[in-house]
Structure formats: structure tokens, C-alpha cells
Amino acid sequence: MPQLASRRPRAPEVALRVSGALRRRMRRPQPPLILPAVTGAIHPDDDMYHPEDVDGAHYARVGASAIGAIERALAAAGRSFADVGSCLDMPCGYGRVLRLLAQQIAPERITACDINRQAIRFCAQEFGVTPLRSTPSLDRMRLGRHDLIWCGSLVTHLDEQRAGELLRSFTGALEPGGIAIVTIHAEPPAMGEFAPRRDEIARALGEHGHLHIPYEGALFAYGHAWHTPDHIRRAFAAASGDSVRLVSHDPRGWDEHQDVLAFRREP
């Protein structure tokens, strides 16, 4: 697996993360945010929300864009929100997409899964969905059985091994004919933190089809990841024993940023 900055967390980094988590836990709780553009409250710890987005228009637009991408992917597979009996949103975070998904699919049919306990609790309380706590290991997870899995921005953080484990777990969680929608960073970044490494990233994508750069001090293999659509297609085929097939690829389909890949488990 190519890694540009592979390193184990050193003890001081671990200590810093633990003390940061403790500080966050002890801090006085802030009230939820109610913003004109956003459906439902935003949790004060939702780091998908940025304070300069004063009325929440950007936050709302990203959520709505995901719903559009899911709708197109379902249509490509000959399905629609109306025939989804059970849906898994993993990772749900604090519900940036989930709050709108719950307007398309009855909340009691939605499972909200994340490793962040506070986030799934919030989603359950605020949007009436069923919470499910994830684990750092994504292998052989018990995720229930679903007609639709929405996986917005998790593969974008995983190394090869954990991405494969997640896709294997998704295979077991799909009903026959069920659809798993996975988003990826498919292009080297033109802006932001990793833009200076654009050429290296492009080279790794060309040579290997993927690249993972771990976050400094991450407690488990978590970081920033890029994949070619074809790499994910092959990884899902391998993880599922060829029982899961690509049905659509929507380049930059989520907020003109992440590519959206939809897969169907063979009936």
C-alpha cells in the first residue's frame, strides 16, 4: 500500500488526543444551533458545520446535494426512495444528510451509524432514527440488512485494508437487489492542505489506483484517501465475491466535489 507519510502515533500525540477529548467532555455544553436554511438543529460539535456559514446555506446545500445524488443513483438502478424498506446511513455524523434523508424515508426505517457516540445519540433524539455504534475495526460488522446504504465520506478517510473491510461488511448488510452508495475523492486536490502534493497524489492514483495519508497522531488508520472509481469497483467485487456490481458513477456528484459510486447486490 503506498503511503506518503506512514508513521505510528507517538506517545505524546496519543496523550494530546486523550487530553483533548477529556477537555471537550468537561467543557460547558453549548446549545444546538437553529439556522434559517437548515432543517432541524445543528449540534454544537458538528464539525461539518463552519461558523462562517452564518445562515447554514452551505451546510444545507451539501445535504441537499447528497439527496439529489442518492436519488439519481437509485433511479439508475431502477429504484426510488419510495421502495426503500430499510436504510443505513454510515457514517451519519451529526446528520448533515440524515436530516434530509428522514424526509424521504420514514425515520423508523433508517439506521444511523457512526463511531461517535454523541453524534448517533443526537441523530436518534433529533430525527427519530435508530442509532448504531460503529467500531474502529470495520471488519465483519453487524449492520443489519438494508435496501439502501449511504456512505458519504468514510472511504475518503480509510486505508486500503479498512476500505476492503468496510466493503465486505456492506456486502453482508445489503438485501438482494440492495444499493450501496459510496463517495470517494477521485481527483488530486487543486486547493487546500494537500494541493502541494497534487503531483504525488496523481502519480499514486495512476500507478496504484489509491493513496492514503494518515492524519498526524491518528489512533487508528484514519486519514485522507483518494481512489480511482475503477479501484473501488474492483475492491467491492473482490470483497463481495463478485456479488456486488457497479450501477452508476456520478463524477463530482456530491457538492461538485466527491464522486458518487452506486453498487447493487445481485438479486
Ligand SMILES: C[S@@+](CC[C@H](N)C(=O)[O-])C[C@H]1O[C@@H](n2cnc3c(N)ncnc32)[C@H](O)[C@@H]1O
Ligand atoms: C467527514 S465525516 C462525514 C459525516 C457525514 N456523512 C456527513 O456528511 O456529514 C466522517 C465521519 O466518519 C465517522 N467515522 C470515523 N471512523 C468511523 C468508523 N470506524 N465507523 C463509523 N464511522 C466512522 C466520523 O465520526 C465522522 O462522523
